[in-house]
Amino acid sequence: MMPMTPEVMKKQAEEAELMHKLIDLSGGAVQKSRALVAAARLNIAAAIGAEPKSCEKLALEVGCDEECLYRLMRALSQIGIFKETEESRVFENTRLSTALAQDNFRDLVMMTGLSCNYRAWEVFPETVKRGKSDLTEVLGGIPTIWQFLKTRPEDEMVFGKAMSALTNKLTPMLVAQSDFTKFDTVCDLGGSQGTFISAILRANPTIKEGINFDLPTVIEKNKLNEARNKQLDPRFKEVGGDFFKEVPAADCYVLKNTLHDWNDECSVKILKSIASAMKPGAKIYVYDFLLSNEKNENLSSVVWMDLNMLQLCNGKERTLANWEHISVETGLKIERVQRAPKENMTSLVIFTK
Numbered sequence: 001m002m003p004m005t006p007e008v009m010k011k012q013a014e015e016a017e018l019m020h021k022l023i024d025l026s027g028g029a030v031q032k033s034r035a036l037v038a039a040a041r042l043n044i045a046a047a048i049g050a051e052p053k054s055c056e057k058l059a060l061e062v063g064c065d066e067e068c069l070y071r072l073m074r075a076l077s078q079i080g081i082f083k084e085t086e087e088s089r090v091f092e093n094t095r096l097s098t099a100l101a102q103d104n105f106r107d108l109v110m111m112t113g114l115s116c117n118y119r120a121w122e123v124f125p126e127t128v129k130r131g132k133s134d135l136t137e138v139l140g141g142i143p144t145i146w147q148f149l150k151t152r153p154e155d156e157m158v159f160g161k162a163m164s165a166l167t168n169k170l171t172p173m174l175v176a177q178s179d180f181t182k183f184d185t186v187c188d189l190g191g192s193q194g195t196f197i198s199a200i201l202r203a204n205p206t207i208k209e210g211i212n213f214d215l216p217t218v219i220e221k222n223k224l225n226e227a228r229n230k231q232l233d234p235r236f237k238e239v240g241g242d243f244f245k246e247v248p249a250a251d252c253y254v255l256k257n258t259l260h261d262w263n264d265e266c267s268v269k270i271l272k273s274i275a276s277a278m279k280p281g282a283k284i285y286v287y288d289f290l291l292s293n294e295k296n297e298n299l300s301s302v303v304w305m306d307l308n309m310l311q312l313c314n315g316k317e318r319t320l321a322n323w324e325h326i327s328v329e330t331g332l333k334i335e336r337v338q339r340a341p342k343e344n345m346t347s348l349v350i351f352t353k
């Protein structure tokens, strides 16, 4: 037996720490992510509400095995989601889990938990080697996330709700900071459930027509959404199509968190298709994250979003230099850049002919 000298003990403790750190960084993310998504799906935060609640009561309310629920809550409490009170096995909400009790935040967590997201990441090392993501194998023979979602209407609905949730959170700031006063027709390309164009119309009575443009399957599904349809502005119109082929004529095109889904080659094609439909003097408003050009140790979580875009759809988050490259490739000019105060907030890049 090796003698347990203080030096040996110290080395062992250091190695245990390294081991746990590496395991946590490599596998812990999956466990934490799955645990958080489970909490969102079970809607535990809403079940706790404003008062602490025992695991026994919670298990009955959300329909779970009490012991497993306790272990889930204990683990999530380690990362700031829920907090065990002085009283054993009684939990209360934290700032994070209180957010999770709200539909918009919950929708976003449910989206990141979609099976296509987890499957996609299985082949990330191949993406880094090849310089391109190919999900055909992990998505059971379907090449893209968009086509995969079409085969899973429930997942597509979760995705759509999450997109609307993002928009609901961002809308007031983005609409307030953008000038739509000179446009008769504004068209949101890849507008999903039409939340953003609806908000633009609400804030801009001078716009004559607001078009929500998305894939025909998305538009068909929107038309079945009676609750939403009841609230629609009479100026709201919906068009299904493919923005690589043809888009409606408009004075202003809005692309919010849409071009980051596509690589430069595809983004150039989309912008060229817009360029051929633009009315004279029309503008293109691109709302996306704007990464700083500089090497910066304080880069935000957007660099992780960038990897996600790469893996899920060969997309990317862009720097201003990246947008300048796209401007050269499309022949469109960058008229103005409205950089958000923080990198993890959405910026606006305006293109014109």
Ligand SMILES: C[S@@+](CC[C@H](N)C(=O)[O-])C[C@H]1O[C@@H](n2cnc3c(N)ncnc32)[C@H](O)[C@@H]1O
Pocket (backbone or CB within 6 Å): 146, 163, 164, 166, 167, 189, 190, 191, 192, 213, 214, 215, 218, 241, 242, 243, 244, 255, 256, 257, 258, 261
């Ligand atoms: C990331 S979502 C952005 C949704 C919305 N702009 C927002 O910020 O909430 C991208 C949208 O582009 C749509 N889309 C993908 N390919 C498309 C295509 N070829 N033509 C039109 N829309 C497309 C998707 O259906 C999806 O709604």
